[in-house]
Amino acid sequence: MPPSLPSLRDRIRAQLADLKMPGSLEALDDILRQADSGALAAGPAIEQVLGAHIALRNARRLETARRASRLPALKTLADFDYSFQPSVRREQIESLHTLSFIERKENVVFLGPPGVGKTHLALSLAVAAVTGGRRVYYTTLAELVTSLEEAQAQGRLAHRLRTLVFPSLMLVDEIGYLPLSRTGAMLFFQLMSRRYEVASTILTSNKGFDEWGEVFGDDVMAAALIDRLVHHCHIVNIRGNSYRMKHHAELHAALHPRDHERESDRPAKSKTSRREVAAR
Numbered sequence: 001m002p003p004s005l006p007s008l009r010d011r012i013r014a015q016l017a018d019l020k021m022p023g024s025l026e027a028l029d030d031i032l033r034q035a036d037s038g039a040l041a042a043g044p045a046i047e048q049v050l051g052a053h054i055a056l057r058n059a060r061r062l063e064t065a066r067r068a069s070r071l072p073a074l075k076t077l078a079d080f081d082y083s084f085q086p087s088v089r090r091e092q093i094e095s096l097h098t099l100s101f102i103e104r105k106e107n108v109v110f111l112g113p114p115g116v117g118k119t120h121l122a123l124s125l126a127v128a129a130v131t132g133g134r135r136v137y138y139t140t141l142a143e144l145v146t147s148l149e150e151a152q153a154q155g156r157l158a159h160r161l162r163t164l165v166f167p168s169l170m171l172v173d174e175i176g177y178l179p180l181s182r183t184g185a186m187l188f189f190q191l192m193s194r195r196y197e198v199a200s201t202i203l204t205s206n207k208g209f210d211e212w213g214e215v216f217g218d219d220v221m222a223a224a225l226i227d228r229l230v231h232h233c234h235i236v237n238i239r240g241n242s243y244r245m246k247h248h249a250e251l252h253a254a255l256h257p258r259d260h261e262r263e264s265d266r267p268a269k270s271k272t273s274r275r276e277v278a279a280r
């Protein structure tokens with residue numbers, strides 16, 4: 001018997017393999033099955049084959065860029081529940097996601113207590129920027145300052161600062177969890193002065209601006225830093241409950257329904273600052 005000729009399907013498979021189109025190769029059988037059964041016309045079938053390639057390529061690009069940017073997670077706006085956080089203005093967040101603030105070299109500061117979604121929203125902006133092909137760099141303030149201190153000790157500070165001015169979007173997370181040393185604060189101030197009006201920075205903090213003097217160990221430097229930051233800046237102030245505690249609250253409500261019945265009738269508890277607690 002003569003060797004059988006490769007089928008049309010096999011020839012297309014070989015072409016897709018030759019062109020290094022694994023996404024299309026993976027989707028091919030399903031698309032051909034639909035085409036054979038008449039559920040899919042030729043035009044849409046071709047579109048789907050090419051679309052499968054583009055989808056996989058984009059996902060891989062995003063993953064590579066995510067690793068290069070050191071984003072700890074791929075948070076998106078689609079996963080953000082506005083109804084849980086009424087103090088967040090949807091129009092403001094959506095307008096930020098057009099990324100025109102990066103074009104204008106403006107900054108974004110997310111302020112609010114722990115768990116209210118500051119990092120989530122900051123990361124979703126970073127993901128949008130990475131998807132749009134921007135160079136992004138994520139760091140916590142503590143990591144950033146450590147890396148600047150190390151560079152200074154090795155006589156490479158100028159080089160390190162140049163590298164950190166380069167990304168068109170830098171995300172400095174967790175300002176306020178740990179107080180900085182004087183040198184650390186000076187180094188951060190230097191970096192932010194370099195990036196001022198050159199590239200955008202997103203910052204998140206659980207401390208209001210009035211408490212940054214304590215975080216940076218120096219009121220004058222904190223004031224100078226805030227002055228540069230807020231000159232071209234979008235401030236997102238989130239007042240609300242921790243999303244991390246959401247499920248605990250739901251659990252508590254289910255177990256103790258009477259505690260939650262007349263919540264709205266009770267006077268609001270006055271906020272107690274950490275300092276007041278410490279002073280007790």
Ligand code: ADP
Pocket residue numbers: 075079080081082084085112113114115116117118119120121204243244
């Ligand atoms: P913060 O940085 O303000 O301390 P995060 O952004 O880390 O808080 O939020 C804590 C967790 O809760 C994260 O997993 C985040 O994705 C999730 N989260 C916070 N707020 C929301 C929200 N409104 N909708 C959906 N998920 C949220």
Ligand code: MG
Pocket residue numbers: 118119120173174204
């Ligand atoms: Mg956070």
